[in-house]
Amino acid sequence: MTKVRYLIVGAGISGLAFADRVHDADYLVLEAADEIGGYCKTVVQDGFVWDYSGHFFHFRHPEIERELAARMQDQRIVTVVKDSRIRFADGYVDFPFQKNIHQLPREDFLACLVDLHFRDQAPPQNFREMLYARFGRGIAERFLVPYNEKLYATDLATLDAEAMGRFFPYADEDEIIQNFTAADNGSYNASFTYPEGGAIQYVHALASELDPSRIHTDEPVVAIDPRARRATTPKGEYEFEYLVSSVPFDKLLSLAKVEFDASIYSANQVEIFNLGFDAKGPRDVHWIYYPQRDLPFYRVGFYDNIMGTDRMSLYVEIGRPGDYRLDPAAVDATREQVLDGLRRAGVLEEQRLISSHHVVLDPAYVHITRASRADVIDKQRMLGSRGIYSLGRYGGWTYCAIEDNIVEARELAAALTAF
């Protein structure tokens, strides 16, 4: 039996950011996968650099950005002012759709404007009702509903009205009308940074001051005994004072044998194709949103336009329901559907595909509901009384960005080391 003060389960951004803050203390990181990084891993293949879908960095705390950049001085880090668009009919509208309806064909513009003005503003009870109540039927049905249904792969009426929190680009009627003549399309990620070595560089920066012998990869936690404060892996048993987990919350509850209603914890999956071509495609744009139901993907990102490289390098995201079971034999056929969709969407012309990578993130976007919010708070409180803390995007069953994970991990470390 090994005794440790901080047993950190998961070596993604959250677990490593916590370890980074307690690295003078007695800690151990246990990671199920064979490498660190969690969802911030990077694939380097045939001269292309891809993440598990695009992972860009929007810092609200400049001191965190400076600190991480100082730890990766060998990296060229680009800062990019976002150019994101929505495919509509045969053209494009700037993102966010709701603030740029004046760029639509005249009939669509008028329908959206009239519906916006005369919308039913009764307090919305769910995410779908929120889209209609805030923006009216025209905007909701031309973009917000089909796009979010493709992304979340679920009935939007089952989601909390605030399911996307600060990540939803709200705008009131006055702001929308003002935007017709004075464009202000700012959002939480109006500008972002990205290292040329991919998202994993931020992971390496966070891990750079840790003792590698205190990070055990290929060692999943398979059981937790909250009363005895013990965790079991296939390789041994650990007694902890504090256990800090970034494992998806429902999985943590199962590991700790806490009874819970599994139907509360639903999420989508995102299937990603990273695609490298022999020549350049559309220029300038960083990512494009696709509400069209006859296209398999909801978003396509252009690494080559972000990094200023000369061959089209894409990530293509497909929303899948939570119970989706990937059939490995179907991946080639899905890739063909993606390529066909890219042709129909005007992205792909004569370019030849020369490299491709495929990954599924499960869970990807958790379905935030009233029940999930309440259950997470309740069960986190109970586990906390046993020295077990659950953090991160999936440990908190929430919608957040990498920087939020770092801030949360640092706050928890400060609170625990204060004792």
Ligand SMILES: Cc1cc2nc3c(=O)[nH]c(=O)nc-3n(C[C@H](O)[C@H](O)[C@H](O)COP(=O)(O)OP(=O)(O)OC[C@H]3O[C@@H](n4cnc5c(N)ncnc54)[C@H](O)[C@@H]3O)c2cc1C
């Ligand atoms: C499609 C998509 C795009 C995104 N794009 C962006 C973006 O552009 N910018 C941004 O800021 N954020 C983005 N995010 C969010 C970002 O990915 C997360 O906020 C962040 O990666 C979460 O880190 P984490 O450490 O909390 O969780 P994870 O990365 O999930 O890490 C958890 C770790 O726990 C390990 N683990 C699981 N079970 C066990 C076990 N039993 N024992 C031991 N280890 C275990 C896992 O292997 C994993 O390494 C995106 C998310 C998605 C889904």
